[in-house]
Amino acid sequence: MARASLLAVTFLLAAGTALAGDASFGPLWNPTGECNTEANTGEWLRPNLGTANDIVPLKTRIYATKEAVTDGVAMKIVYEKGSTGVLAFEKGKINTSLAGFTLYAKASAPLKFRTCTNVGQETKPVEIGTEWKKYDFPFKDIGFNNDWWQILFQVMGPIEQRTWLILDRIGVEGPAFDANPKIEPTTGPDDTLSSKDMLYGAENLAKTLERLKAKKPLKIYALGDSVTAGAQTMRGTWAVKVEDGVRFRYFGTLARLWEEEFAYKGITPVACGHGGWTTKKLLDEALQKEVLDSATADDLVILQSGGNDIAYAGSNPERWKADMKQLIAKVKTKTDQIMVVDSTVAATGPIIKVADGLSKALQEICADEKVAGADLTKLLTYRGPKFACALLANDYHPDFMGHIVIGEMIAPILTGKHKMYPE
Ligand SMILES: [Ca+2]
8 A cells, every 4th residue: 555655656756747846755665665764664774784703793773763753753773883884775766856865864973974875986975963954865966876776874984982873754855855844853762671571481491591501512493484594684784695694693692692691602503494484384394304303402492483374374373372382392302491482573464463462472382381482572562563673674584683682682581681672
């Protein structure tokens, strides 16, 4: 529906039916029309984290904030020292007869900022200040045309200290820029979630905790869907291949953070991810070969599923719970160290509608089966759908940054050092 109306607007502009001087705003859309910069705050517009050696410690974080000029939500980017300062948006087709890109911005301190299609290109930066202001980037000034495969939004570095930037109402305007569009500024503070409130059954991982304290090796088997398989993790960070990014996925991040906390090396993340698979299919076609054949009682098994069950296979939280219990029963033949992770979401669609039901089912699984649980669904939805996309590369799939933040929120289940989101 939303896509159709955008096409209608595009058509009207192209047909020249807008009055001369009129300005129409539209968000930026990804090439498949799945998400846009206004309805899916933060989604698809991903940080470039550099090379594999640059990714940790994480130097760019994106979250959704109530400090906004449209719809009560905007994207807030926190850049740490050494951040590349670059956000990348792979674009859909843009009507080049429009005036150009436009956005509202405010920053923690004055900074120079520009749009371009690669960092080697020369385009003139604007100065962003500490109060909301509209910034326009005329296509003719930046040389924009549809040969640009991506649009970069770049804070001109080097970034020497923690700096934040809020961007909102990112899009295109035309045929002319509107000097004074109607906006509705809203303010924070943002509601936070403690990791304590999304992690269940830590006591059921007592054996794993003992191994960590004793600095003994173990494997973390992660059996799951496309999220576990790393789909879309490389978005924005194009230098790092998906298959080379296991250590940056949520369970790889657990391995890294537990090694840091317990001061040893020896935790091996094992990716058993399958895009599009349901809990039942993981049970029937992957569990034995990829987990049970090699896992021992010393290992931790993460079971992550639910999205495909509900979005594509007509399941519901109750049936997911029943299927998950079957999976758990099989895993218990090898190890009772088990953590269940529920589904990621998209801003709209079937998962977000049953988010509370999934959280409830997860808590029941943990209580009934004496396993641990990490409520990923709750982390993404505790502030409602408008705030659900800031960790996502595309619908349902976090990028490397999203995975690392998710891992950071799960790690306290064994470190006991709870974290707030957003920080
Ligand atoms: Ca907004």
